[in-house]
Amino acid sequence: xxxxxxxxxxxxxxxxxxxxGRLLYDGESVTDDRVEEIQKYAEELKRRFEFAYFLDALExxxxxxxxxxxxxxxxxxxxxxxxxIDSPGHKxxxxxxxxxxxxxDAAIVIVSAQEGIEEQTRxxxxxxxxxxxxxxxxxxxxxxxxxxxxxxxxxxHNAMKEFLDSLxxxxxxxxxxxxxxxxxxxVYRRSTKMPWAKKTLIEALDAIPIKSRELDKPLRFVVQDVxxxxxxxxxxxxxxxxxxxxxxxxxxxxxGRPAIVQQIRVYEGERSEAKPGECVGVIxxxxxxxxxxxxxxxxxxxxxxxxxxxxxxxxxxxRKNETIVVKCGTAAVPARVQxxxxxxxxxxxxxxxxxxxxxxxxxxxxxxxxLREPMVVERYPDIPELGRFVIMKNGKNIGAGVALEVSS
Amino acid sequence: MCVGDYLDQLENQSIYIIxxxxxxxxxxxxxxxxxxxxxxxxxxxxxxxYGKVPFPxxxxxxGRKFPEMYEFRDKWVRKWGLNLxxxxxxxxxxxxxxxxxxxxxxxxxxxxxxxxxxxxxxxFDALLLAIRRDEHGIRAKERxxxxxxxxxxxDYRDQPLEMWDQYEKASEEATHTxxxxxxxxxxxxxxxxxxxxxxxxxxxxFARNGKRYRSLGCMPCTNPIDSNADTIDKxxxxxxxxxTAERAGRAxxxxxxxxxxxxxxxxxx
Numbered sequence: 001x002x003x004x005x006x007x008x009x010x011x012x013x014x015x016x017x018x019x020x021g022r023l024l025y026d027g028e029s030v031t032d033d034r035v036e037e038i039q040k041y042a043e044e045l046k047r048r049f050e051f052a053y054f055l056d057a058l059e060x061x062x063x064x065x066x067x068x069x070x071x072x073x074x075x076x077x078x079x080x081x082x083x084x085i086d087s088p089g090h091k092x093x094x095x096x097x098x099x100x101x102x103x104x105d106a107a108i109v110i111v112s113a114q115e116g117i118e119e120q121t122r123x124x125x126x127x128x129x130x131x132x133x134x135x136x137x138x139x140x141x142x143x144x145x146x147x148x149x150x151x152x153x154x155x156x157h158n159a160m161k162e163f164l165d166s167l168x169x170x171x172x173x174x175x176x177x178x179x180x181x182x183x184x185x186x187v188y189r190r191s192t193k194m195p196w197a198k199k200t201l202i203e204a205l206d207a208i209p210i211k212s213r214e215l216d217k218p219l220r221f222v223v224q225d226v227x228x229x230x231x232x233x234x235x236x237x238x239x240x241x242x243x244x245x246x247x248x249x250x251x252x253x254x255x256g257r258p259a260i261v262q263q264i265r266v267y268e269g270e271r272s273e274a275k276p277g278e279c280v281g282v283i284x285x286x287x288x289x290x291x292x293x294x295x296x297x298x299x300x301x302x303x304x305x306x307x308x309x310x311x312x313x314x315x316x317x318x319r320k321n322e323t324i325v326v327k328c329g330t331a332a333v334p335a336r337v338q339x340x341x342x343x344x345x346x347x348x349x350x351x352x353x354x355x356x357x358x359x360x361x362x363x364x365x366x367x368x369x370x371l372r373e374p375m376v377v378e379r380y381p382d383i384p385e386l387g388r389f390v391i392m393k394n395g396k397n398i399g400a401g402v403a404l405e406v407s408s
Numbered sequence: 409m410c411v412g413d414y415l416d417q418l419e420n421q422s423i424y425i426i427x428x429x430x431x432x433x434x435x436x437x438x439x440x441x442x443x444x445x446x447x448x449x450x451x452x453x454x455x456x457x458y459g460k461v462p463f464p465x466x467x468x469x470x471g472r473k474f475p476e477m478y479e480f481r482d483k484w485v486r487k488w489g490l491n492l493x494x495x496x497x498x499x500x501x502x503x504x505x506x507x508x509x510x511x512x513x514x515x516x517x518x519x520x521x522x523x524x525x526x527x528x529x530x531x532f533d534a535l536l537l538a539i540r541r542d543e544h545g546i547r548a549k550e551r552x553x554x555x556x557x558x559x560x561x562x563d564y565r566d567q568p569l570e571m572w573d574q575y576e577k578a579s580e581e582a583t584h585t586x587x588x589x590x591x592x593x594x595x596x597x598x599x600x601x602x603x604x605x606x607x608x609x610x611x612x613x614f615a616r617n618g619k620r621y622r623s624l625g626c627m628p629c630t631n632p633i634d635s636n637a638d639t640i641d642k643x644x645x646x647x648x649x650x651x652t653a654e655r656a657g658r659a660x661x662x663x664x665x666x667x668x669x670x671x672x673x674x675x676x677x
Contacts, residue, residue, distance in 0.1 A: 003414050081414075083592070095569040099551070102571035224424070225431040229458045236456075238424055267455040278416075279423040281458070290431055314569055327574045330431070390574035397569040397576045 004210060005083045007101040007133075009124035010110035011117075015141040019110055019181040020084055023202065024075055026188035077206045094362055095314040098127060098400060106135040106208045108201070111156055113146045113178070122163065122347045129167045129349070130310060130364070130402060132384055136164070136174045137204045144180040148193040153178045167349050175204045215275065217241040218299035219248070220378070220386055221282070222329040223292045234265055234281035235288060240329070240385035242296075244274040244282070250296040252288040254303040254374040259286045259294065276385075291331030293376040293386065301376040301386070304406040306338070309380075309389070311401035312346065312364040316393050319358045324369075325392040329385075331375045332392070338370040366404075377406050415601050418593055419452065424573065425552055425589040426456040429534055430463070432577055433585070437493070438536035439523075440465045442477045443624045444609050445538035447484075448598055449590055451607045453536070454488065464491040466526060466535075470518040471501050472626040480610045495526035507628045518626075520676050524560055527584060536587045542594045553577065554586040562586075596647045603640045614638045 008016040075082045101107065107128050111121055128136065138160050146152040157176045164174060178186060178197050185191035187201045199207070219242030227234045248261040263283035264271040274280040288294070293301040307326070311318075318324065318337055326335045343353040344364040359365040380387030380402040391399040429436050438453065438461075440446045453461045467481060485492045497505075500517040507514045527535070539550065551567055553575035560583060568576035578585040593601075602609055612621045619632035620643075637643040 003417065096567070099567075099570045224427045227457065229460075234458065236427055238420070265458070267458055277420055279420045279427065279456075330428075385572075388572050390569070390571055392576075395577070397571070397574060400569070400571050 003081045003083065004077075004106065004208070005104045006205065007097075007104035007107045007128075008084065008110060009097060009101065009107055009120075009128065011112070011115070011120035014110045014112040014115065014118075014121070015181050016110045019108075019139060019141060019179065019187065019201070020075075022181045022184055022187045023084070026184055077202060080206065082205065094123070094127070097124060098131070098312070098314060101128060101131055101133065102400070104131075104133055105210065106137070106205075107133050108205070109136055109138045109160075110141050111138060111160065112142045113140050113152045113156065114142050116156055117159055117163065119347055125164065126167060126346050126349050126364075127312065129169065130312060132380070132388075132402070134170060134173050135208045136169070137201065137208070138174065138176045139201055139204075140176065140178045141181050143178045143185060143194065144183050148178075148180075148185070148191070150178075150194075150196050175199070175207065177201050177204050215243055217383060219244055219250070219294070219296050220301060220376075220383060221274075221294040222386070223252070223288050223290055223294070224279075224330050225290055226287055227281070232283065233287050235284050236279070236281045237294075237330070238279045239274045239276050241276055241383050244280070244294075246270075246272050248296060250294055251300045252286065252292045252294050253301040253376050255288060255292060256303070257286045257288070258297070259284045259288070261294075291329065291375070293329060293331075302378050302406055302408075303374045304377045304408050305371045305374050306407045307335075307369045307371070307377055307389070307401075307403045308341075308366070308405040308407075309369070309401040309403045310344070310364060310366055311359075311391065311399055313359055313361055313391075313399040315361065315396060316398040317358055317360045318365075318367075318391075318393070318399070322393075324398075326369060326371065326375070326377075326389050327392055327397075328375060328377050328389040333375045334372040335369045336372070337367060339368040340365050341368065342366045374408065377403050379403055379406055415597065415604060418597055418601070419455075421592060422449075422452045422589040423456045425575075425587065426453055426536065428573070428575065429536055429553075429587040429589070430457070432575075433534035435463075435530070435532050436534040436536060436587070437464045437466050437530070437532045439538070440467055440481075441624070442467070442473075442481050442610060443538075444598055444602065444613060445540065445590065445593075447609065448593075448601060448607055449536065449538035450484075450488075450490075451605060452589065461488070461490060464493045464530070464532075466493045466495050466523070468495045468519050468522050468526075470522070470626050471496065472506070472518075472628060474612060474624070474627055476610055476612050477624065480608075484608060493526060493530065495522045497522035497525060507626075511629065514629075515676060520560065532584060533578070534585045534587050536589060538590050539588055540593050540595070540598075541591050550588055550591055551575070552588050552591055554588065556583050556586060596644060599640060599644050599647065603644070609640075613643065615642075 008020055010016050075084050109125060111117055140153050140156050161171060165171060177199060178194055179201050181187055186194055186197050190200055191197060220240040221237050221244050222240055223235055223237040225236050227236060244264060246261060246264050251258050261282050261284060264274055265281040265283060271280060295301040320337055320340050322337045324335055325332050340356050340359060342351045342365060343356045343359060345352045346362060346364050376386060378386040387403045389401055390397050391401065440450055497518055505514055505517045551570045554562065555578045556562060612624060614620055615635045615638045618634060618636060620635040620637060621632050624630060635646060637646045
């Protein structure tokens with residue numbers, strides 16, 4: 001069975017949790033005692049039975065009727081298993097949205113047919129672009145409130161298309177569906193009230209092709225640790241791209257030491273090769289340190305001291321010349337904010353200020369980071385797994401970025 | 409991810425996190441309740457470290473576990489050469505603490521406080537646990553690396569940014585970091601993996617006389633479910649059909665509204 005991670009984003013109160021609750025309920029993915037618990041709870045509080053309660057586990061979330069933390073639930077499609085990540089709509093919870101969305105293969109953008117595109121709709125979509133999520137389903141919700149008319153749907157459809165296009169999304173990878181989550185129209189079952197709808201939400205989800213990591217990308221094996229097992233040193237790590245093969249001749253960067261992969265070891269024994277996502281051990285002719293990356297001699301990992309990248313800050317602000325730590329793969333290196341080139345509005349993606357001295361929380365910027373010592377960072381479009389990084393300040397992860405240009 | 413098999417994906421992600429915990433912390437330990445989940449975690453740790461678990465395994469002993477659980481524990485401690493630490497709150501046990509005094513009080517004294525005592529004594533800076541997101545709504549909110557303050561409290565309103573496998577370690581004011589390498593597994597995945605790998609499981613999970621335990625805890629607070637599933641295949645089949653929650657037989661989740669949330673805020677697993 002295929003497994004797909006999907007994230008739900010959109011403006012607060014446009015119905016993300018309700019849509020997921022509906023998918024779970026109609027798809028019979030919710031346990032009986034959960035339904036009972038929620039019914040009981042709703043009765044106690046004299047509230048309407050809310051599908052959103054399937055997700056909102058925390059006491060205060062129910063009281064305030066919003067989802068604070070990214071929650072995950074599992075859900076079955078036609079031939080797939082979905083892990084659905086519900087993201088919060090409030091601005092201050094962007095870090096939770098990113099924590100969830102960073103693990104997603106595709107996104108569902110919920111837009112209310114009544115309210116249309118709002119601040120958070122745009123902000124979330126901008127961040128999806130930054131995270132490299134290409135496949136979107138735009139669900140125009142609350143169609144019941146506009147009497148299931150095609151016209152309001154078409155209006156949002158067109159406005160959204162224009163916005164997505166301006167951010168550089170490939171529109172062929174995006175589909176649009178009208179739904180009413182509260183009434184269950186066109187979510188799991190086809191709606192008789194909207195015969196003009198081309199597909200249901202679940203059909204649109206099932207139609208998203210799964211991104212498979214390309215095997216023909218250059219090999220990158222990231223070192224996590226070195227273990228001594230029965231007197232032998234095993235270099236453990238994960239293949240991030242390409243294929244690791246026994247006998248491979250290459251180099252560990254940033255130390256630049258050439259090495260030969262003598263054996264590939266897992267607990268069960270020897271392997272002849274390892275593919276992206278696999279955690280294996282290597283018996284190598286040289287012993288690297290944690291944070292190093294192995295690649296083939298003809299396409300070695302990029303050892304860099306400068307990154308030009310797009311960064312979004314979620315928990316703290318950053319000033320020019322400030323010292324931070326850049327974490328990429330298993331490496332963490334101190335760095336200086338050498339230059340802030342442009343401040344980007346996370347709502348529109350537009351450049352709002354050139355050469356600002358400071359970037360605030362929930363703002364994005366194009367900046368140059370100068371690393372105190374060399375580390376391996378790839379250009380995000382080349383090898384995404386090593387082209388994205390997290391920024392740490394005072395021991396806290398405060399933001400994330402993607403490398404657009406790297407140099408040494 | 410190219411790894412074709414879904415179970416391989418789950419396994420690789422867990423091994424990556426387990427190895428990150430070993431690399432990033434000075435003195436980690438793991439919790440083992442002898443249940444199916446933590447035994448699977450133990451199995452993953454054995455695989456991650458090529459057979460030999462390099463840190464202690466803690467059993468929180470409330471003195472009220474099922475005899476089969478103690479037998480199971482001692483057998484595999486010997487076979488796998490584990491460094492076992494038994495965490496007990498002797499003082500509370502002597503004063504007669506039990507579920508009669510309230511389940512919140514009992515779980516807190518015999519589990520949370522027993523763990524606190526052991527953590528203090530040994531000075532562990534990280535604790536690996538086998539909790540999963542699909543077990544309980546509140547556990548769905550967790551991070552892979554989750555910080556605990558000096559009082560073991562979990563601040564679920566202010567959790568770290570955790571992206572692209574860049575986890576955040578506890579800072580000085582925090583006591584320790586909880587590491588959850590199996591957060592992304594489901595109950596049915598555990599059983600499918602147990603079957604594939606041949607992981608030993610406590611016989612209490614299999615039906616006898618029309619009853620089996622789906623989740624194992626302390627004797628007074630754990631109830632079996634009606635079931636005829638007496639093999640792993642039948643358990644998997646049962647889970648494919650069931651609409652009852654896994655922890656339906658666990659009393660501490662139910663006594664009052666948001667019980668689990670309250671327990672966890674106090675440092676419970």
